Ligand SMILES: Nc1ncnc2c1ncn2[C@@H]1O[C@H](COP(=O)(O)OP(=O)(O)OP(=O)(O)O)[C@@H](O)[C@H]1O
């Protein structure tokens with residue numbers, strides 16, 4: 001069994017805390033994705049698990065072994081690097097064979113396993129080529145073959161698709177998940193900053209920011225129930241709109257006073273928001289949950305169009321309510337609108353999110 | 365004439381002009397060499413005429429024959445070859461290991477040590493000549509090619525070049541090797557060294573040129589004529605007035621320079637690569 005467990009792991013580089021008290025449990029055979037913006041510590045986390053970096057604090061477990069002090073070679077993990085890191089002076093065959101050679105597997109068995117791995121990835125015809133004679137996609141398969149030939153318990157991948165063109169990336173997304181999750185059935189930790197990759201491939205996603213884990217959950221959970229403003233803003237395209245204001249009570253109703261505009265809050269939220277009355281909060285609405293109208297209707301608020309981006313099947317409409325902040329709505333219908341035009345935007349009453357402004361945490 | 369053709373014409377004229385200047389400079393730089401080359405086929409009588417003559421008449425290879433009649437001449441060539449060979453081998457072995465350690469291994473005091481090493485570049489060799497002499501003397505290796513070569517088996521600029529080269533290799537390749545089961549030593553032999561061929565080529569060429577042409581070291585550390593390297597031997601022959609004429613000396617110098625010239629023409633891509641590597645990231 002190859003569960004991976006990180007307990008309070010800290011890694012510092014000088015003053016930079018690259019990984020800050022990370023707790024993460026990856027279940028046996030789970031496909032876990034570490035998602036976060038550039039520099040948030042994803043690669044460092046992966047390298048800590050691989051043993052390429054040593055933690056300053058905390059424990060790392062694989063299965064029931066504490067591996068802090070175990071040599072990377074003996075951890076039974078394989079890693080695929082963003083640059084693929086093939087050995088340029090070795091043929092594809094020698095590249096795949098290399099880890100077996102280093103662990104003194106007998107020659108005949110090496111041969112059998114190399115060919116098996118190559119066949120598995122459909123690269124038998126490339127065995128005599130050198131890495132520089134391969135396309136990006138082929139190099140990636142070689143890197144994968146070199147990783148699976150060791151039959152590791154844990155698979156670590158650091159942005160393995162980021163060097164491929166968009167079309168191949170979509171194709172490989174499905175292939176990779178199928179290969180690792182359904183065929184090899186290994187525990188996989190996969191790093192990416194691409195949320196589409198994360199949403200489509202992961203069993204669970206760990207969203208990271210500035211060395212910390214902000215939320216761990218299934219793709220649906222992190223999308224529908226973000227734990228804080230960071231996750232809410234990071235997941236979803238275009239990002240969620242945030243309306244800052246104070247929560248005021250108007251008779252039986254609650255409203256968000258943005259200072260200029262009062263937004264009604266549906267009754268279904270009243271209970272969870274009760275203790276925030278009189279305090280600063282943030283309301284979040286995804287762009288897909290806003291409709292745009294040219295005439296005033298109930299529960300719609302005035303705004304001014306400041307830009308629009310037609311994307312074929314949908315239209316991004318940028319509007320503002322205070323001449324400062326840019327909000328976005330995504331609409332499917334064709335709308336005849338002009339810059340500077342007054343419109344009415346209406347949030348979908350069941351799809352609102354609220355956050356404590358001070359902590360950034362979601363209020364449910 | 366329209367604008368475009370005018371511009372092309374100006375460009376062509378400029379190129380012609382540049383080439384004329386460059387050719388002139390090339391000729392100025394090459395003229396001593398050309399002079400030596402033609403003089404080596406002249407009699408001393410003709411070569412010493414003023415104003416100088418440029419066509420050997422009568423054409424003679426007597427100068428070269430004189431050289432080879434000199435009993436020690438083949439010996440000196442062998443000595444030079446041995447000296448250069450040892451130094452090239454030593455530098456390839458030691459500078460690749462030291463460069464690898466400075467670039468890829470982490471150990472306490474690494475950067476301080478490396479800075480200290482670089483500081484050595486600023487010390488003129490005359491400063492270390494006497495202490496080196498004493499060391500070699502105490503080892504009983506004066507007048508011994510091997511003893512002399514010992515002093516140059518490793519060299520700061522070779523180490524620097526190798527370090528820069530190893531730094532330029534992608535870190536992820538070494539990380540991958542680490543996971544595939546290579547400790548630092550295996551990673552050196554299986555990954556770093558095979559990838560370092562271009563840099564090793566540059567080190568070899570530089571060191572060969574330096575050793576083959578070395579004069580001061582061999583002059584100070586070698587005593588008996590049969591142990592001399594070619595440059596020292598030729599100057600010895602010249603000073604002892606083994607010949608009263610300069611033309612055999614000129615011929616000798618050309619013979620001595622031949623390997624370097626051939627190497628330079630054949631391998632200048634390695635030399636250039638060496639410069640490029642050194643100029644790479646710090
Ligand atoms: N070897 C190192 N020395 C110093 N600082 C480092 C080192 N490795 C990483 N860092 C720092 O640690 C932080 C996290 O880096 P890390 O590479 O883990 O980010 P990442 O999430 O993988 O980013 P990216 O998406 O850009 O790859 C960054 O601020 C980075 O500058």
Ligand SMILES: [Mg+2]
Nearest residue numbers: 042043044158
């Ligand atoms: Mg990274």
